[in-house]
Amino acid sequence: MDILVVGGGGREHAIIWSLTRSPKAGKIYCAPGNAGIAQLAECVPIGVFEFDKLTAFAKEREIGLVVIGPDDPLAAGIVDAFEAQEIPVFGPRKNAAEIEGSKTFMKDLLHKYSIPTAAYEKFSDYGAALAYLRTQELPIVIKADGLAAGKGVTVAYSREEAEAALQDIMVAKVFGEAGAQVVIEEFLAGQEMSILAFVDGETVRPMAAAQDHKPVFDGDKGPNTGGMGTYSPLPHIDEAIIREAVETIIEPTAKAMVAEGRPFSGVLFAGLMISPDGRPKTIEFNARFGDPETQVVLPRLKSDLLEIFLAVTEGRLADIQIEWSDEAAVCVVLASEGYPGPYPKGVPISGLEADTDGLVFHAGTARGEDGSWLTSGGRVLGVVGMGPTIAEARTAAYASAGKITFPGKQNRSDIAMKALV
Known part of the structure; x- marks a missing residue:
């Protein structure tokens, strides 16, 4: 089966590396790819938002499965575009990808279904947001509502830093329309944990847990990045806590999305905080493989990734078992x-x-x-x-x-x- 992977970063390189290990995988294409990916796949000079060109290419080459890597095209409806052409595609539709594309949607969903997360308020008016911010305890978390390449979040430890972040997002619009709304959120202290899960409607199959390092400098200092490193497994976090996170956060969220008429299909990625009392809470959800979490999770996968992708896209995830290495x-x-x-x-x-x-x-x-x-x-x-x-x-x-x-x-x-x- 020939495969098209959409994207061009480290996450897509790891996905393609894992797919090459499947005996069912034929020729693999990547659009647009990068120089490293070109060692494993044929890179195609089509951008991730060129939906018409991507679907035409997939039809012309009789692609058996399309895999979407990045968040932006998912939020823009790339899966819907492939489905409209009856091309098998791995990833959530636009209305399900909103769980990452809008932090206010995500927070409101969790609140509605009583899924553990930090206390928050949302604002579209700068003056109202600033007035609220000045009543809150520090540290405080300020988030641009939309996608901002992993950089739209500020953990502010001083009043000046908090107000500057708010002004950057809502007045200076450094993240463009992603900052039309903001979420101001309670700061959660504790250990961070990432759990990616294959999801097919209400069926959830968690992957091996990982921990990312967002700040650019040692000791978690400096501005947030897209991720400076990660590791898996998490020997210092009890397996019971990981199970609790799956049972109280990820599985209920998948069911909530079905109840909202937005069934999720693909990878649902929960960014979690484990409080000092050992209870997990949701920081964020992403609608795709994490980057760089994918780079440590997929090398630990013993099962055939292509088989898993096909099970998800065909609605039979519940019928397969997934094995992970202890390495x-x-x-x-x-x-x-x-x-x-x-x-x-x-x-x-x-x-x-x-x-x-x-x-x-x-x-x-x-x-x-x-x-x-x-x-x-x-x-x-x-x-x-x-x-x-x-x-x-x-x-x-x-x-x-x-x-x-x-x-x-x-x-x-x-x-x-x-x-x-």
């Missing part, structure tokens, strides 16, 4: 100088040809005219180490990451340390 995985993201702010492109990368003894997923790379590797994004590479324990996987990841260099390279040095203290 640990740690991903260290190598980012460009200046990220998550402005960053240079076209910086030469050395060491990619070296034996890195691990997996290297390309997030933002290109090829020079002479075949050399160049940077082309803020997050450049996700270097994954595997091992029997988190400590051994972490050692492998950093050993591999150390062999890859480029001017201005930045990475956190404390990925997965929370699992070792």
Whole structure:
């Protein structure tokens, strides 16, 4: 079966790497892809929002399954476009992808169905939002309602920081129309946890839990990024807490979406906080594979990913079992100088040809005219180490990451340390 994966980052590279291990997989295409992905799939120069071109390509090549990676095209209705052409596609429809596309929709849904989350208020008027903000205790969380490439959230520890974030979102509109509404939310302290789940209506099959590192600098300092590293499993978090999160948050949310006439099909990704009393609460939901969580979750998947995708798209997820490896995985993201702010492109990368003894997923790379590797994004590479324990996987990841260099390279040095203290 020939497959088309839509997207062009580290997440899509990991998905394609996993799909190549399926005996059912034929030729794999990626639109638009990147230089690293081109080593495994044929990259097609079609943008993720060019729905007509994408559907025409899928029909012309008789694609058996389309897999959607990024959030933006999901929110814009890319799955509906493929379904209208009767092309099998893995991912949620537009009305279900709103669980990520609108934080106010997500929060209102959780409130309506009594699903654990932080207290919040939503605003479309700057003056009203500012007046409310000034009555709240610190720290406080300010979120742009719409999609903002993982950067529309500020955890403010001072009144000045909170008001500046609100002004950036609602007045300066640094995130465009994504900031037409804001959610001002209670700050939740504790351990963060990510649980991705394959979902087919009310059927939920959780993946291995992971933990992301959003701030750019060690010790969770600095501005939020799309993710600077991640690891799986979470040996320091009790399995009972993970089960509770699935049973009290993810499964009820899937049922709530069905009840709302928005049945979810694809990957539902819960960003959770475990409070000091051990109870999980919802920070956010995403409507697709996480990035870089995918880079550590899929290498631990023992089952055939293509078989799972087909089961979801055909409405028979309840009929299959999914197996996971006990092996640990740690991903260290190598980012460009200046990220998550402005960053240079076209910086030469050395060491990619070296034996890195691990997996290297390309997030933002290109090829020079002479075949050399160049940077082309803020997050450049996700270097994954595997091992029997988190400590051994972490050692492998950093050993591999150390062999890859480029001017201005930045990475956190404390990925997965929370699992070792």
